[in-house]
Amino acid sequence: MTLTLENLGLCVQRNWIIRNINIEVQPGECLALLGPSGCGKSTTLRLIAGLDKPSEGSISLFNKDLKGISPVNRKIGMVFQSYALFPHLTVVENLALGLKVRGYSIAEQKRRISYVLELLQIATLRNRKPQEISGGQRQRIALARALLRDPLIYLLDEPMSNLDAQLREDLRPELRKLIISGDKPVIYVTHDQQEAMAISNRIAVLNNGNLEQIGTPQELYLKPQSIFVANFIGRPQINMFEPLDSIRIAVRPEDIYLDPDGIQCKLIYKEWLGQNQLLFFDTPKGTIRMIGDTALDIPSEPRITWKKQKEHHFSTKSGKRIS
Amino acid sequence: MNYLLLIPATLLLLLVFGFPLIRYFWLSLHASSVLTGLEPIYNNGANWIRLISDGRFWQDLYQTSRFAVFSVGIEMILALVIALLLNNEWKSKQIYRSITLLPWALPTTIMALSWRWIFNTPYGPIDQILNLIGFNNLNILSNPSLAWVGTVIADVWKTTPFIALILLAGLQTIPVDLYEAFRLEGGSPKQSFLYITLPLLKPYLLLGLIFRLAQAFGVFDLIQVMTGGGPASSTESLAIYSYLNAMRFLDFGYSSTIMLASFMILIFVCLSAYIVTITITNNFRRYKL
Ligand SMILES: Nc1ncnc2c1ncn2[C@@H]1O[C@H](COP(=O)(O)OP(=O)(O)OP(=O)(O)O)[C@@H](O)[C@H]1O
Numbered sequence: 001m002t003l004t005l006e007n008l009g010l011c012v013q014r015n016w017i018i019r020n021i022n023i024e025v026q027p028g029e030c031l032a033l034l035g036p037s038g039c040g041k042s043t044t045l046r047l048i049a050g051l052d053k054p055s056e057g058s059i060s061l062f063n064k065d066l067k068g069i070s071p072v073n074r075k076i077g078m079v080f081q082s083y084a085l086f087p088h089l090t091v092v093e094n095l096a097l098g099l100k101v102r103g104y105s106i107a108e109q110k111r112r113i114s115y116v117l118e119l120l121q122i123a124t125l126r127n128r129k130p131q132e133i134s135g136g137q138r139q140r141i142a143l144a145r146a147l148l149r150d151p152l153i154y155l156l157d158e159p160m161s162n163l164d165a166q167l168r169e170d171l172r173p174e175l176r177k178l179i180i181s182g183d184k185p186v187i188y189v190t191h192d193q194q195e196a197m198a199i200s201n202r203i204a205v206l207n208n209g210n211l212e213q214i215g216t217p218q219e220l221y222l223k224p225q226s227i228f229v230a231n232f233i234g235r236p237q238i239n240m241f242e243p244l245d246s247i248r249i250a251v252r253p254e255d256i257y258l259d260p261d262g263i264q265c266k267l268i269y270k271e272w273l274g275q276n277q278l279l280f281f282d283t284p285k286g287t288i289r290m291i292g293d294t295a296l297d298i299p300s301e302p303r304i305t306w307k308k309q310k311e312h313h314f315s316t317k318s319g320k321r322i323s
Numbered sequence: 324m325n326y327l328l329l330i331p332a333t334l335l336l337l338l339v340f341g342f343p344l345i346r347y348f349w350l351s352l353h354a355s356s357v358l359t360g361l362e363p364i365y366n367n368g369a370n371w372i373r374l375i376s377d378g379r380f381w382q383d384l385y386q387t388s389r390f391a392v393f394s395v396g397i398e399m400i401l402a403l404v405i406a407l408l409l410n411n412e413w414k415s416k417q418i419y420r421s422i423t424l425l426p427w428a429l430p431t432t433i434m435a436l437s438w439r440w441i442f443n444t445p446y447g448p449i450d451q452i453l454n455l456i457g458f459n460n461l462n463i464l465s466n467p468s469l470a471w472v473g474t475v476i477a478d479v480w481k482t483t484p485f486i487a488l489i490l491l492a493g494l495q496t497i498p499v500d501l502y503e504a505f506r507l508e509g510g511s512p513k514q515s516f517l518y519i520t521l522p523l524l525k526p527y528l529l530l531g532l533i534f535r536l537a538q539a540f541g542v543f544d545l546i547q548v549m550t551g552g553g554p555a556s557s558t559e560s561l562a563i564y565s566y567l568n569a570m571r572f573l574d575f576g577y578s579s580t581i582m583l584a585s586f587m588i589l590i591f592v593c594l595s596a597y598i599v600t601i602t603i604t605n606n607f608r609r610y611k612l
């Protein structure tokens with residue numbers, strides 16, 4: 001069941017919120033939708049779910065156009081950014097409501113709910129209300145609800161954005177086991193590039209409603225197709241040099257190294273990152289960031305350089321990659 | 324220690340609420356009228372015995388309840404509809420919201436006077452419309468079996484916006500996400516109203532209901548201005564009867580008895596309304612697994 005977005009666009013009051021989105025998600029593939037706040041990630045999901053109607057382009061599942069198919073019949077398992085749990089219902093009731101309106105018998109409801117409660121290890125919470133459980137537990141309930149939907153597509157809208165960094169990492173394997181390693185297309189929205197790289201097979205980078213690049217995490221990292229992607233992917237951030245002859249050169253901090261024949265520079269300060277350190281050098285080309293070994297000895301008059309083939313070249317006009 | 328902080332509020336409540344109640348109770352056990360020279364004389368509960376066999380009291384209780392049930396019932400339903408409409412995304416919805424609130428902003432006396440004129444025969448517009456569709460000389464406010472309908476209409480007109488406002492505020496606290504999530508799960512608009520809107524609106528419905536029931540049960544100014552309790556006492560409320568006893572017949576003992584009795588009945592009514600509302604808005608609770 002391949003999910004295909006073709007030339008998708010949404011225009012609200014003469015503003016294009018997203019435009020020209022072309023994405024294909026294979027069954028069993030997890031595509032991360034990555035981008036800064038307000039770039040149109042949630043909007044894209046809403047279009048796929050059928051909560052909004054596209055102004056142009058089409059969405060199809062397994063070559064079948066979804067136009068005119070109601071949100072219910074699209075069979076979407078969605079986890080909302082806010083979880084959207086019903087505050088007046090207990091955990092069990094939250095899970096049961098959807099099954100009930102879809103006409104499952106009480107016995108069947110019980111069987112399915114018990115199953116996911118066990119699966120997600122939340123059985124002890126069954127009679128609590130959403131405001132009586134923690135953020136991580138709420139997130140599990142929202143996942144459980146999506147699982148119970150038995151959907152054709154999973155749409156997860158920043159499912160971990162309300163959780164602390166530790167919990168996010170703890171929940172990743174669970175998410176992978178339950179949803180991502182299945183045979184359904186999964187779209188995982190996040191603005192955390194590390195999470196995107198960790199969890200997905202491919203990443204689509206959105207900026208300002210436009211698809212900047214789509215590819216595997218490695219492709220995005222090694223061959224960013226635009227200045228935006230180069231800046232957005234990879235921490236510490238890539239070194240962007242001042243443009244020369246309408247070409248902008250960028251080099252990743254880890255590709256910089258000390259070399260007696262390099263350019264002259266001055267160490268401004270260091271950030272200790274744990275396994276290595278981030279060094280800031282003042283050079284005629286501006287400040288350059290370099291990742292170095294913690295044991296690295298910085299000479300009093302350091303010189304740094306990088307390999308020519310590690311350079312990324314971008315056109316200043318279009319912001320796109322050259323060659 | 325924490326309770327110390329409650330003392331000012333408690334004192335104030337006792338002063339404005341407790342004291343009059345106790346005073347009413349005390350008065351209700353005494354004869355205090357022109358006959359006693361307004362001196363309170365203990366009369367062994369004679370006021371209460373009189374109340375029980377007073378046909379006018381029971382008639383007024385019936386009339387007051389009829390007024391309260393009909394106006395509050397219609398108001399709640401109308402207000403819910405209006406609130407649901409106003410909660411939609413409309414162009415210039417602010418204007419509609421302000422217009423809706425206008426009737427409530429008018430002083431009761433003024434709007435009651437206006438309604439008296441609207442119902443006036445033969446000059447009022449209602450009478451003329453009724454004439455057009457074939458009801459001649461219905462003369463609503465002078466008709467003992469119809470006058471109460473006129474007072475209900477006026478009250479509904481005036482107070483619906485107030486409840487609508489409370490309910491609209493309630494509706495706006497419900498996140499849109501909930502509806503969208505439910506829609507994705509297969510919920511119909513009717514089901515989302517039953518399973519999401521109503522239960523989440525419960526506190527606001529209760530607030531409006533209790534507030535209005537108490538107000539409608541003690542209705543005085545609207546009726547006093549519109550009909551004065553007439554014709555033939557057919558719109559007389561308990562508050563008006565109590566007022567008549569105190570201010571016209573100068574029987575303070577009996578007036579207090581009526582007031583106290585209606586207060587106790589009101590508490591009972593509000594409690595029942597509370598329980599009923601909780602039950603009908605608790606859709607899809609008590610789900611056992
Ligand atoms: N109904 C609407 N009318 C007008 N503009 C809208 C509407 N909904 C969203 N937008 C705009 O569309 C843009 C994209 O919104 P969207 O919610 O998709 O962002 P997002 O990428 O999910 O951001 P976040 O990471 O903050 O959730 C925003 O600039 C927002 O202001």
Ligand SMILES: [Mg+2]
Binds near residue numbers: 041042043081157
């Ligand atoms: Mg979003």
